[in-house]
Amino acid sequence: MFDFLKAHIWSILIGLNYLLALIAIVVILFKNINPTKTLTYILVLVMFPFLGLLVYYFFGQEYRKNKIFNRKSILNKSVVKRVNHEFILDKKDLKRLDDFLDDKIRLVRLLFNSENAPVTKHNKVKILLNGKEKFEYLFSDLKKAKHHIHLEYYILKDDNIGSELIDIICDKALSGVSVRLSFDDVGSEISSKSKRKLKDSGVEFHPFMPVLFPGFTGKMNYRNHRKIVVIDGEVGYVGGINVSDNYVNYKNGESFWRDTHMRIEGEAVKQLQLHFLMTWDFVSSSNLKITQSFFPETQVKQELAVQIAASGPDTDWANIMEAIFVAINTADDYVYITTPYFIPNDQIITALQVAAKSGVDVRLLIPKASDSWTAKYATNSYIEKLLEAQVKVYRYTNGFIHAKTIVVDDIFCTVGTANLDYRSFNINFEINALVYNSKTSLELKSQFLNDLKDSEELNLTDWQNRPSVNKIKEAYSRLWSPLL
Incomplete structure (x- = not known):
C-alpha cells in the first residue's frame, strides 16, 4: 500500500486537487456573484493546480453574507441609539437640503436606507494636503486631548513619524487620558520594543x-x-494618509507622495466614533462600557452637511461603491476623480462612460508610477474604453498620488480611504466622509486642477499605439483584477 501511494503520489494529489476544485466551483456558481469574478476563480482553479485552491481559500470567501463580526452589540446600546436618533433631520431641514442638492439628495437617502447612516448638519471640515500638514494638525490635537484618544489605522510603522505618534499617545496615556489603538496586522509593522512602550x-x-x-x-x-x-x-480625522515615513516625504530626492486627508469637528465625529467603537468591540473583546462621554454635545454651530459612509465584509451592501455610483449618475456638469488604484467593476465603468457621453466633464487622475506592477497594468487595461467614451484620463507624474477624492458639480465631494477597485468595494473595511457643501467642494476642485498641472493627459490615438507587450501585460493583469 505504501509503495503504491509512493509511486502514484502526484496522481493522487492532482486528483484530490481537482476534486476540491470541483467542489469550490459548485460553491462559486451557487453564490451567483459577478460573472467576471466567477470566471476568474474558475480559470484559476482549473489552470493552476494547488495554487488555485490557495487563492480561493484566501481571496474567495464571501464575508458579506457570512458576517465577520456582529455589530449589534454596539448598535443596540442605548447611548448609541440616542446619538443616532438626534441626527434624524426634520422635514424643514430635509427640504432645505433637497433644494440645495437637487438629485444628489438621493445620496443621503441611499446611505440612510442601506446603512442607517444619517446626514449630520453642524460640522467644520479642513482639507489637509499631504502628510506634513496632516500630522502637524493631528499631533497638535493629540497633545490637547483630555478624556480619550481613539486611533484606527491600516498602516502604522514605528519609523520616524510613527515613533513620534507613539511617543505622544504614550505621554497622554501616562497623564491619564484613555488611549485605544487598533492597527491592521498585515499593513502595520510595530517592533516589540514599541509594543512594550505602549503597554507600559x-x-x-x-x-x-x-x-x-x-x-x-x-x-x-x-x-x-x-x-x-x-x-x-470632538475632533475626527479620516482620509488616505497612514502613519509611515512614506506619507510625509521625509527622504529628500525620492518620489513625492501626494495625498489628501480631512479634519472634522462637529456632529460627524460621532459617526466616526461609532465606527471606531464597533471595530474596537471586535478586536478587543473587552466589553467596553459605552457612555455619553464618547459622544459629547458639539459646540459647532456652523451648518455644513456631512455623512459618514462605511463599508466592508460586515455590511449588507457595498455602501461606498453605491454612493460613488449615484454621485456619477446624478452629475450635471462634472465629475473629478482622484484614485491611486483604478480597477473598477462594470457598474462604475458604465456610469463613467454614460456620464461622459452625455456631456458631463468626467476626469480621472491616476498615478503614472505605481507601487504595484499588477495593479498598474490592470488599471491601464481600462483606459482605452474610457478614452473612447470621452472620459479625460490624466496620469500624475510628480511622484505617486495616493489621494482618494471625488468632486461633483461644486456641491458634493468625498474624502476617504476607498479606492475605485474591487478590493475597496467588496473586500476591505473602508470609510469615507461625504460632504454636501460648495466651499469644500470648490476647494477640492481647485486642488484637483492644481494636480493636473503635474500630470499628463492621455490621448486616445497615442494610447492605442502603445507597445504590444504592454497590452499583453494588461490582459494578464486584468485577468486577476477581481482578486487584486
Whole structure:
C-alpha cells in the first residue's frame, strides 16, 4: 500500500486537487456573484493546480453574507441609539437640503436606507494636503486631548513619524487620558520594543485580525483599510494618509507622495466614533462600557452637511461603491476623480462612460508610477474604453498620488480611504466622509486642477499605439483584477 501511494503520489494529489476544485466551483456558481469574478476563480482553479485552491481559500470567501463580526452589540446600546436618533433631520431641514442638492439628495437617502447612516448638519471640515500638514494638525490635537484618544489605522510603522505618534499617545496615556489603538496586522509593522512602550504607558492596543494563528489565516485578505482618529469625541480625522515615513516625504530626492486627508469637528465625529467603537468591540473583546462621554454635545454651530459612509465584509451592501455610483449618475456638469488604484467593476465603468457621453466633464487622475506592477497594468487595461467614451484620463507624474477624492458639480465631494477597485468595494473595511457643501467642494476642485498641472493627459490615438507587450501585460493583469 505504501509503495503504491509512493509511486502514484502526484496522481493522487492532482486528483484530490481537482476534486476540491470541483467542489469550490459548485460553491462559486451557487453564490451567483459577478460573472467576471466567477470566471476568474474558475480559470484559476482549473489552470493552476494547488495554487488555485490557495487563492480561493484566501481571496474567495464571501464575508458579506457570512458576517465577520456582529455589530449589534454596539448598535443596540442605548447611548448609541440616542446619538443616532438626534441626527434624524426634520422635514424643514430635509427640504432645505433637497433644494440645495437637487438629485444628489438621493445620496443621503441611499446611505440612510442601506446603512442607517444619517446626514449630520453642524460640522467644520479642513482639507489637509499631504502628510506634513496632516500630522502637524493631528499631533497638535493629540497633545490637547483630555478624556480619550481613539486611533484606527491600516498602516502604522514605528519609523520616524510613527515613533513620534507613539511617543505622544504614550505621554497622554501616562497623564491619564484613555488611549485605544487598533492597527491592521498585515499593513502595520510595530517592533516589540514599541509594543512594550505602549503597554507600559497604559495604551490599550489590538491588531485587527492577526494572521499568526491558523484560525485567522483564511481571513488574511480581509483587511481594515480605514484611517480613523477621534479625540475626546470632538475632533475626527479620516482620509488616505497612514502613519509611515512614506506619507510625509521625509527622504529628500525620492518620489513625492501626494495625498489628501480631512479634519472634522462637529456632529460627524460621532459617526466616526461609532465606527471606531464597533471595530474596537471586535478586536478587543473587552466589553467596553459605552457612555455619553464618547459622544459629547458639539459646540459647532456652523451648518455644513456631512455623512459618514462605511463599508466592508460586515455590511449588507457595498455602501461606498453605491454612493460613488449615484454621485456619477446624478452629475450635471462634472465629475473629478482622484484614485491611486483604478480597477473598477462594470457598474462604475458604465456610469463613467454614460456620464461622459452625455456631456458631463468626467476626469480621472491616476498615478503614472505605481507601487504595484499588477495593479498598474490592470488599471491601464481600462483606459482605452474610457478614452473612447470621452472620459479625460490624466496620469500624475510628480511622484505617486495616493489621494482618494471625488468632486461633483461644486456641491458634493468625498474624502476617504476607498479606492475605485474591487478590493475597496467588496473586500476591505473602508470609510469615507461625504460632504454636501460648495466651499469644500470648490476647494477640492481647485486642488484637483492644481494636480493636473503635474500630470499628463492621455490621448486616445497615442494610447492605442502603445507597445504590444504592454497590452499583453494588461490582459494578464486584468485577468486577476477581481482578486487584486
